Amino acid sequence: MDLNVIWFILIAVLFTGYFVLEGFDLGVGILLPFVARTDLRRRVVINTIGPHWDGNEVWLITAGGAMFAAFPHWYATVFSGFYLPLFLILIGLILRGAALEFRSKDEAPLWRSIWDWAIFAGSLIPALLWGVAFADFILGVPVNAAMTIEGGFIDLVQPLALLGGVVSLLIIMLHGAVFLSLKTTEPLAADARRWAARLWLPALIALALFVGLTLTLTDVVAGLQVPPVVVIGLAVAAVVALLVAGLFILRRRDGRAFIALVATILLAVATIFVALFPRVLVSNLDPAFSLTIANAASSPATLKIMSIVALILVPVVLAYQGWSYWIFRRRVLEKSDGLHY
């Protein structure tokens, strides 16, 4: 397999890791003001993601760095073309990270309330806008012959891409709710479970609608460069996985529901990347202007060096991050001693 393909897969893996892991900590952040009403419960909720959110975010930083290193034109076109959405995502992530750290370091109710809402907004914005951006990648954006995205913010918020944003927002919230039900004790866990039960059907409908409308209203299938059956199969599998997750949620099988949600996110990200392949960004001006793993790539020498580095380091990262989840596998108890945040 050539190196361009390996790097395409690796970047897909990094984004999958990001959405699976940061997915639940963003979801927990969005649910924070609603699922927990008392200060102690809010602290418990934040402490469920306490040891992990920062490490989860590194998946995004690594994915961005990998895009820059392996496909500089992809990185340059997307990051400049999605200027305002990325600016908003950055503001969200900055606010959220600072808020998670600052929130419990002062007793004043106003102080805590401000940071609670910063955590909420800072989690909501990325959860929504990542969905819009990834939907745009396959739906197509106005990439011109000079590999630059023409037009402004409005061209990026096409209706179907907005629906994609709603899908990612709802799935991320659901993922957060199920994570909370796994990591807290009753009665907080029961409240989280109620939120999961409320969210799963809207999430399923939104996802099914997005898949259905994309297949029927757009020329996405016509533009595919892989067998359409593979893409459609993956998309349907994602919908089915979400359906299964819902059934587990209703039966209060938190662990299995979580696994089904991980599968949903994995399949959804896989659908997008397989639908793109071998393109990395679809142009809706002219298919010939689309960025591909060939025309956006670095030189073979750089790809080779980076492949060696990644093959050594990625398994090591997985091992110690997995270990950190193992250490903190227990539920966070609803009592104030032992809470860091």
Place this chain on the structure above:
Amino acid sequence: MDGLTLILSRWQFAITTVYHFFFVPLTLGLGLLVAILETRYVRTGKEVYKRLTRFWGKLFVINFAMGVVTGIVQEFQFGMNWSEYSRYVGDIFGAPLAIEALLAFFIESTFLGVWIFGWEKLSRRMHLAAIWLVSISSMLSALWILIANSFMQQPTGFVTENGRLVMTNFFALLTNPNVWYQFPHVLLGGISTGAFFMLGISAYHLIRKEHVEMFGISFRLAAMVALIGSLGVAVIGHAQGQNTVRTQPMKMAAAEALWETEDPAAFSLIAGIDEAAQQNTFAWRIPGMLSFLSYNRFSGEVKGIKELQAAFEADHGPGNYIPPVAVTFWSFRLMVGLGTAMILLAAYVIFMLWRKKTIPTVLLRTFPLAIALPFLANTFGWLLTEMGRQPWVVYDQLTLADAISPNLSSGMVLTSLIGFTLIYALLMAADVYLLAKYARTVPAHQNTRH
């Protein structure tokens, strides 16, 4: 793209980067100091070291979070505002960024989480290992980002193909001489920053005679590290300056406001700089001193700005290849001046400790203020490094005007510039409030398993 977009993008890069670099050096320095304190705790089992580790660890963690979140902006804005730069150097510049994330950020973030939450869950040795991993990986992160930055200062190991730079030798990036001046300079600057932070806050408590045993320990440790760090910064900085004379003569000529080539060259202690007329209205000059600083001997030609400008025009065509002279000149002097003040202060404290003399309270009171010295010195150092390279973004290869994203409007950049500045100001206020609050409050003994 218009001129205003370029100016606004430059301001945004400057503001976000200077801001980010308030947190980074403290992470580098304080991380190491906390690791040293916890090592002593594990070795001796003395409760006081544990309390020190907890106290300084809390300040470290508050600062760390800000470093992380402002760091994401750094990686994104190359593509957002400087897409043509990203295309031009992506083959080379992206690799160290990706390696930095894979090799350093993952360890740093994961093990900091383990360290914060692991006091009750890990053995003492495992817990100690976690903070050392955080400290070492923060240094590795500095190394890889400076490998990337060094390519912008002193490009090596590449050829130009189809209007892009293509990597020919990855190891040339690592053996770039600029890396091995810049990395220790920045690292020791960070270590000094942590040390002065610890020195100032320890002094605050010693003045009040609170927890004297505990803060006496951190005061002595910080003084030692501050002296080693600030002396090291100066020694390496001198060698780094000489490397810059060889590789980026225009930067040094601007930093010295040396308009005409001289042999032997005089050093201007201060000067009135008239950039429009390309001359100095006055200067306090030390004959031969600039030659000495450049070559370790009192003769030797140092090229002036005008001659270097003519050489650039001969190579690259007409244009202005002169960096902002006054900013570079004064940044250099402020950096060196502040660094000298740090050395003197640290040396004085060590002398007094060695002679077992008491430092007068009047003087001790200034130490919390001295926390500002390394932060200012770091900032002026980066202004010198980056402004002195103008108009180049990659020295002698790509100018800033050719690096900017072509699709941006000034309205978009103004929006983000205002947004980042407002949020950053707000967070700085909250961060300083918390650091000051936790620097003043010492928790009572905690009953934990270790």
